[in-house]
Amino acid sequence: xxxxxxxxxxxxxxxxxxxxxxxxxxxxxxxxxxxxxxxxxxxxxxxxxxxxxxxxxxxxxxxxxxxxxxxxxxxxxxxxxxxxxxxxxxxxxxxxxxxxxxxxxxxxxxxxxxxxxxxxxxxxxxxxxxxxxxxxxxxxxxxxxxxxxxxxxxxxxxxxxxxxxxxxxxxxxxxxxxxxxxxxxxxxxxxxxxxxxxxxxxxxxxxxxxxxxxxxxxxxxxxxxxxxxxxxxxxxxxxxxxxxxxxxxxxxxxxxxxxxxxxxxxxxxxxxxxxxxxxxxxxxxxxxxxxxxxxxxxxxxxxxxxxxxxxxxxxxxxxxxxxxxxxxxxxxxxxxxxxxxxxxxxxxxxxxxxxxxxxxxxxxxxxxxxxxxxxxxxxxxxxxxxxxxxxxxxxxxxxxxxxxxxxxxxxxxxxxxxxxxxxxxxxxxxxxxxxxxxxxxxxxxxxxxxxxxxxxxxxxxxxxxxxxxxxxxxxxxxxxxxxxxxxxxxxxxxxxxxxxx
Amino acid sequence: xxxxxxxxxxxxxxxxxxxxxxxxxxxxxxxxxxxxxxxxxxxxxxxxxxxxxxxxxxxxxxxxxxxxxxxxxxxxxxxxxxxxxxxxxxxxxxxxxxxxxxxxxxxxxxxxxxxxxxxxxxxxxxxxxxxxxxxxxxxxxxxxxxxxxxxxxxxxxxxxxxxxxxxxxxxxxxxxxxxxxxxxxxxxxxxxxxxxxxxxxxxxxxxxxxxxxxxxxxxxxxxxxxxxxxxxxxxxxxxxxxxxxxxxxxxxxxxxxxxxxxxxxxxxxxxxxxxxxxxxxxxxxxxxxxxxxxxxxxxxxxxxxxxxxxxxxxxxxxxxxxxxxxxxxxxxxxxxxxxxxxxxxxxxxxxxxxxxxxxxxxxxxxxxxxxxxxxxxxxx
Numbered sequence: 001x002x003x004x005x006x007x008x009x010x011x012x013x014x015x016x017x018x019x020x021x022x023x024x025x026x027x028x029x030x031x032x033x034x035x036x037x038x039x040x041x042x043x044x045x046x047x048x049x050x051x052x053x054x055x056x057x058x059x060x061x062x063x064x065x066x067x068x069x070x071x072x073x074x075x076x077x078x079x080x081x082x083x084x085x086x087x088x089x090x091x092x093x094x095x096x097x098x099x100x101x102x103x104x105x106x107x108x109x110x111x112x113x114x115x116x117x118x119x120x121x122x123x124x125x126x127x128x129x130x131x132x133x134x135x136x137x138x139x140x141x142x143x144x145x146x147x148x149x150x151x152x153x154x155x156x157x158x159x160x161x162x163x164x165x166x167x168x169x170x171x172x173x174x175x176x177x178x179x180x181x182x183x184x185x186x187x188x189x190x191x192x193x194x195x196x197x198x199x200x201x202x203x204x205x206x207x208x209x210x211x212x213x214x215x216x217x218x219x220x221x222x223x224x225x226x227x228x229x230x231x232x233x234x235x236x237x238x239x240x241x242x243x244x245x246x247x248x249x250x251x252x253x254x255x256x257x258x259x260x261x262x263x264x265x266x267x268x269x270x271x272x273x274x275x276x277x278x279x280x281x282x283x284x285x286x287x288x289x290x291x292x293x294x295x296x297x298x299x300x301x302x303x304x305x306x307x308x309x310x311x312x313x314x315x316x317x318x319x320x321x322x323x324x325x326x327x328x329x330x331x332x333x334x335x336x337x338x339x340x341x342x343x344x345x346x347x348x349x350x351x352x353x354x355x356x357x358x359x360x361x362x363x364x365x366x367x368x369x370x371x372x373x374x375x376x377x378x379x380x381x382x383x384x385x386x387x388x389x390x391x392x393x394x395x396x397x398x399x400x401x402x403x404x405x406x407x408x409x410x411x412x413x414x415x416x417x418x419x420x421x422x423x424x425x426x427x428x429x430x431x432x433x434x435x436x437x438x439x440x441x442x443x444x445x446x447x448x449x450x451x452x453x454x455x456x457x458x459x460x461x462x463x464x465x466x467x468x469x470x471x472x473x474x475x476x477x478x479x480x481x482x483x484x485x486x487x488x489x490x491x492x493x494x495x496x497x498x499x500x501x
Numbered sequence: 502x503x504x505x506x507x508x509x510x511x512x513x514x515x516x517x518x519x520x521x522x523x524x525x526x527x528x529x530x531x532x533x534x535x536x537x538x539x540x541x542x543x544x545x546x547x548x549x550x551x552x553x554x555x556x557x558x559x560x561x562x563x564x565x566x567x568x569x570x571x572x573x574x575x576x577x578x579x580x581x582x583x584x585x586x587x588x589x590x591x592x593x594x595x596x597x598x599x600x601x602x603x604x605x606x607x608x609x610x611x612x613x614x615x616x617x618x619x620x621x622x623x624x625x626x627x628x629x630x631x632x633x634x635x636x637x638x639x640x641x642x643x644x645x646x647x648x649x650x651x652x653x654x655x656x657x658x659x660x661x662x663x664x665x666x667x668x669x670x671x672x673x674x675x676x677x678x679x680x681x682x683x684x685x686x687x688x689x690x691x692x693x694x695x696x697x698x699x700x701x702x703x704x705x706x707x708x709x710x711x712x713x714x715x716x717x718x719x720x721x722x723x724x725x726x727x728x729x730x731x732x733x734x735x736x737x738x739x740x741x742x743x744x745x746x747x748x749x750x751x752x753x754x755x756x757x758x759x760x761x762x763x764x765x766x767x768x769x770x771x772x773x774x775x776x777x778x779x780x781x782x783x784x785x786x787x788x789x790x791x792x793x794x795x796x797x798x799x800x801x802x803x804x805x806x807x808x809x810x811x812x813x814x815x816x817x818x819x820x821x822x823x824x825x826x827x828x829x830x831x832x833x834x835x836x837x838x839x840x841x842x843x844x845x846x847x848x849x850x851x852x853x854x855x856x857x858x859x860x861x862x863x864x865x866x867x868x869x870x871x872x873x874x875x876x877x878x879x880x881x
Contacts, residue, residue, distance in 0.1 A: 319603070
């Protein structure tokens, strides 16, 4: 419990006492002082059998109905000793005499019972939770398979994980972060699979975070990732319990924080951003096809506008004969250079996208129509942008949305710009230069000691069957080598009946 | 590391790359695409270059669909000392820069072709973006007229020629040769170049394929008509997808349709025997071809005897045509079959002693066709 003490340094300076005071009045005074006389601190005096007692809690944190039902009415009505024994048996009851514990317990929604002339007090957790139901996350929809998603409650989220992995080896570690907010962050991993060094690594980095609040998982990500200025995300976000399950069993580590529906999965490799849970529910052929399609989308998003710019400004001889007349007619009257033209169009699409996200959905759709159809059509008619460029940019945007993780899609769309700049200044050579930089960076990138581009770099052909295509589950007998798991071999003889003829 | 110090350096580097690199830009927007080039002989040993390029139809870009349908091409003729000289003069008279890398055909007028085509093509071989893939064509007349033709068949003149050549190539009438393919044949010894030969059909004002033009070195020396050129392609084992021939086999039939047989060549095998034992060299070409009867109104060919009879007639006609074809090439001294190359490869000591250019027109070339009818249609 040492981190609680760390978390409330300022109170400690004024009052040096650690254990509770002998009298109720002193305790009340102390707690009121700690909570700065806040108005939602309720202090209810009551009689507990023969003894005088007081219950202190934050009105805004406790479940009032529960409070009434299990607490006050039975306790005051019948014989104290009987009821008190009943209370003692309940798992939520905690006995303590540490003032700091009391303060932090009140903060998370417990009520504290002080009894006259007792050296300890009783802490009873009746926090009011108002979770939404675990609906399917909007950002990670799947066609088949489970449709549950994480919600903004850590307990519920961990429950969803435990529900899926019924193993004593699934270990959760709680760490409290945020000097002002005291948010609980949980690390979950499979004790018998995950690499202990990686776990230790994650744990140390989390503990090193010195921040006043953990406002969102983004805070955690930025604090623990290896290369903070890289455009590529180095941890994977998900709101899906099934994805978390798969990654835990694969030997990765999951970090979840209170009041957030995102789970952070580390270490992540480049290709894990292109996998979706749907792949594993589809048949092998379609699953593999969609995965290849996504990798193609990655290339397309990066290169398509750049290739077009390079071709029409440097290498026009490579346009096929039948196409060149068409392209030439469409760009004849455009007043801008191809690069500027592309930037105008890409900015427009990004504007439409950004506006569409923030607006309520009926207006969002209208923006989509107005932006997509009307602007697209009139921009071509006005001769500001050529219609081939509109096609190229629209196609690029659609390709980037095909990438199943939002962060990776954004990253690649953004990286398209430097590639385009290279194309506009040096043609194909420029594209090659831009790609060189990107790939050198990707090759040197690591996520918690795992090479980012594995299993391409370093090459491990056996693992390609799960990153380039999606091999049938019973074909994949090994965990990813670069994760260095404790159990490198998976139990995956799904078709054992088929082996003997 | 002190990033602050590196910043100006980074800025300078970026500027350097961006500013210097744009120098090489060739915007498609600013280029006029030459789609077909014609070369003619002009007075005083000058060269007349004619080009066609698509019209800038986007002038009033209000209605794009209309513009696309209104495509057309302009032609421009300029006289210069050399190809490049003429090209530079062209740039003086037009607002955009010419780009010839997408040219689909290069047309030579007969007058120029008879003087030699290699020196004219020289600039293409030197140019990084030269139209190496363009088909070289000889036009019976002036190339300028060829490019100024107005046809209903295609909106752009280059399309007209390009498509015509492609279909003629598929039908086994001519063989397309690109600038790149022509070079080794012109420069090599023992084989001569053959290029498609076109002309204008005067009454209809349409471009037609006349056959192929025969070359000796890089000079045009004669031509084969359509039938002869099909035979030439058969003899040189350049079987096209739809090589078909039509012969008159029953000259006594009353019904004119029944006099003819039309067949498609499915497979041809060639065996050339060069006899160098005697003083004079002679060649024996044995051809085995599999044919499919496409049309033969006289008979259903269910009878084997009748089929054999027809087979012999076809063989006879083929031999006649082959002889005729080879005589034309020998008269023009154009070794289109590459017999010289073969002699050089298999009998080098003989090749060293003789002067092929003198031997070829005089030598004996026998052709013997054996025909195998493999299919004669669904009817039995």
